Amino acid sequence: MSPVITCIEDLRQLARRRVPRMFYDYADAGSWTESTYRANEADLAAIKLRQRVAVDLTQRSTAATMIGTPVAMPVALAPTGLTGMQHADGEMLAARAAEAFGVPFTLSTMSICSIEDVRSVTTQPFWFQLYVMKDRAFIEALIDRAKAARCGALVLTLDLQILGQRHKDLKNGLSSPPKPTLTNLLDLATKPRWCLGMLGTKRRQFGNIVGHAKGVDSLTSLSEWTHAQFDPALNWGDVEWIKKRWGGKLIIKGILDEEDARLAVASGADALIVSNHGGRQLDGAESSIAVLPRIVAAVGSQIEVHFDGGIRSGQDVLKAWALGARGTYIGRAFLYGLGALGEAGVTKCLEIIQRELDLTMAFCGRRKLSEVDASVLVPHTLPR
Numbered sequence: 001m002s003p004v005i006t007c008i009e010d011l012r013q014l015a016r017r018r019v020p021r022m023f024y025d026y027a028d029a030g031s032w033t034e035s036t037y038r039a040n041e042a043d044l045a046a047i048k049l050r051q052r053v054a055v056d057l058t059q060r061s062t063a064a065t066m067i068g069t070p071v072a073m074p075v076a077l078a079p080t081g082l083t084g085m086q087h088a089d090g091e092m093l094a095a096r097a098a099e100a101f102g103v104p105f106t107l108s109t110m111s112i113c114s115i116e117d118v119r120s121v122t123t124q125p126f127w128f129q130l131y132v133m134k135d136r137a138f139i140e141a142l143i144d145r146a147k148a149a150r151c152g153a154l155v156l157t158l159d160l161q162i163l164g165q166r167h168k169d170l171k172n173g174l175s176s177p178p179k180p181t182l183t184n185l186l187d188l189a190t191k192p193r194w195c196l197g198m199l200g201t202k203r204r205q206f207g208n209i210v211g212h213a214k215g216v217d218s219l220t221s222l223s224e225w226t227h228a229q230f231d232p233a234l235n236w237g238d239v240e241w242i243k244k245r246w247g248g249k250l251i252i253k254g255i256l257d258e259e260d261a262r263l264a265v266a267s268g269a270d271a272l273i274v275s276n277h278g279g280r281q282l283d284g285a286e287s288s289i290a291v292l293p294r295i296v297a298a299v300g301s302q303i304e305v306h307f308d309g310g311i312r313s314g315q316d317v318l319k320a321w322a323l324g325a326r327g328t329y330i331g332r333a334f335l336y337g338l339g340a341l342g343e344a345g346v347t348k349c350l351e352i353i354q355r356e357l358d359l360t361m362a363f364c365g366r367r368k369l370s371e372v373d374a375s376v377l378v379p380h381t382l383p384r
């Protein structure tokens with residue numbers, strides 16, 4: 001019998017039972033002590049909302065726009081790596097669910113399904129996330145493929161030119177297909193749905209990279225190639241070059257510092273994302289929600305400020321919006337849905353968050369997002 005799912009935590013627990021441990025851990029982990037990962041959720045939870053009563057709540061809406069794109073709620077699916085390892089064809093399923101719901105899907109460079117795979121199952125523009133690699137011809141090819149696929153925005157990630165260490169990945173020996181050790185075989189034996197799904201698909205490698213990287217024939221060697229390819233020399237000059245080559249809407253991801261936010265504005269980007277990569281990179285960095293008000297104060301009228309980090313509910317979306325975010329991203333929340341129930345699980349995740357957002361706005365006496373500002377928050381609970 002299917003369990004009753006009423007919140008993101010239910011999806012997380014089901015995903016934990018259904019996804020092989022090394023891939024569940026990959027999605028769920030933060031770097032080093034995971035202090036930033038935990039702070040993302042804890043600092044959001046510490047902000048308290050102000051209830052209002054006797055407000056006419058008959059006409060309500062969670063609709064908004066993100067970089068000019070109408071959205072059912074200001075929530076996009078974040079560009080998560082190896083999404084197709086949470087569930088066979090994961091990126092295609094998540095993109096379809098997002099499109100049907102009316103929110104943007106962002107495909108990671110490090111996805112299992114390729115740009116073309118996702119294009120083949122969608123009709124609306126999805127967004128493509130780019131990591132900068134040393135091989136500039138490869139970057140150009142990726143940008144051209146994103147253009148040919150009519151992607152609606154390029155999300156350029158600037159905080160992962162070197163990789164944060166995630167203890168769980170090292171301990172699990174993260175690789176794909178999982179190495180046939182006794183531990184892995186015993187684990188896989190308890191995950192029959194996942195195994196059947198993977199047997200039924202050919203998409204088990206980094207789809208955007210296969211065919212471009214010479215001598216790479218498995219996900220393990222692809223991952224080694226990728227580590228060697230991420231360019232530690234990346235600078236704002238490259239951002240300018242990429243913007244020119246792309247020519248469309250540009251979103252800069254990974255901003256935690258006011259000065260970097262000003263540089264993002266100067267680069268001509270359409271939006272920036274306040275993000276610590278889900279606590280997966282600089283362990284010891286502040287939570288995203290603690291940084292958000294300072295970035296909004298520094299650049300909020302010049303560029304659209306977006307937010308990710310720790311969103312597990314509609315209440316969290318409302319708090320970020322109230323502090324000036326004009327778009328948010330969910331990563332782990334939708335991955336739990338995907339791992340738990342495939343496409344239906346992503347839809348379930350979006351439904352849960354939208355319902356929570358709608359009802360929480362209503363409890364705060366607000367009918368639409370244009371009525372929401374920091375006055376819905378209890379001042380002494382705000383990040384300092």
Ligand code: HOC
Nearest residue numbers: 079080081110223226280
């Ligand atoms: C082995 C591939 O966003 C993450 C991702 C991308 C990392 C690529 C590494 O794990 O945070």
